[in-house]
Amino acid sequence: MSDSTITPWVVGNWKMNPMQANSQQLIQDLKQYLKQTPITEQQCHIGVAPISIALLPIQQALLDAQSPVKVVAQDLSRMAGTGAYTGEVSGELLKDSQIDYVLIGHSERREIFGDDVEHVKAKVLNALNAGLTVIYCVGESLEQREAGQAEQVVLQQICDLATVVKADQWHNIVVAYEPIWAIGTGKTASPEDAQAMHAQIRQGLAQITAEGKNIAILYGGSVKPENAVELAACPDINGALVGGASLNAASFFEIARAFAKIKE
Structure with a gap:
């Protein structure tokens, strides 16, 4: 079981969405919900992961948000520093732009874009x-789940x-469990199944590091206000990595509120 002092995270993965004007409107709508009902950092860490060319405009738009919202990169290069790597963005370049958070290992990166284990x-x-x-x-595929x-x-x-x-470095790690068969399909692991896998992950982390309980x-996987x-x-x-529902400010805010209430 996790340490009850863990602050939840709710992060919206926008994937390859939306257009710039829509992303700005989405942020303005989210800011309005947070103004009406603030969520403190102690209640829940809120983050959004826009497309790379929107990272800095979204960061700028969030400066005056009533509640802090982290800006998260959806990926980064396997090449460090700077250099002749056309199309790549390194961790150092993200840090230099005050982008302090990044998703790594999402199933779409692994399956569609060839991010193997070494990458x-x-x-x-x-x-x-x-x-x-x-x-x-x-996360596992449906075939892997059905095969036990x-x-x-x-x-x-x-x-x-x-x-x-x-x-x-373990204090700089957050884990997101996303059953691949539940990503963008409308299917969701039952709370019981999700908890069972999270407990296994917790046990695995605890065997690796003393920080495992923290x-x-x-x-992640079709998280909605309804579940x-x-x-x-x-x-x-300890939170949610939200896909489609994060493109609707009302839905995303309700998901964040659900996890924030655990800390009230």
Whole structure:
């Protein structure tokens, strides 16, 4: 079971959406909800992960938000520093722009864009060395779940992480469990199934690091306001990585409120 002092995280992964004008409107709408009902950092860490060309405009738009909202990069290069790497953005360049958080290992990056284990590990290493906080994504496919391999697959991904994280870097790790079969499909793991996997992840982390009980583990996979309250009530689910619902300010805010209420 997680440490009850873990502050939840709710992060909206906008993926390849939306157009700039719509992203600005989305932020203005979110800011209005947070003005009406503020959520403190002690209640919930809120973040949004826009497309790369929107990172700085969104960051600027959030400066006067009533509640702090973190800006999260959706990915970064496996190449560190600067150099002749056309199309790449390193952890150091993100840090230089005051972008302190990054998603790594999302299933869409692994499956569509060929981020294999070594690429993912290189990205985690570079991100941590640049001083970023990593939201590290794990999850199994439907075929792996039906074959009874879900826990094995997910725990192997946790072990992959352990090979590149130093003992004093675990406080810069957040884990996001996303069953691949529930991403963008409308299907959601039951709260019981999600909690069971989160408990396994927690146990795996605890075997690797003394910080295991303190690491936030988020659930992702068609999280909506309708299921957020049940998910938030699970002892080892410390927040949500939200896809489609994060493109609607009202829905995203309600999900954040569901997790923030745990800390009231």
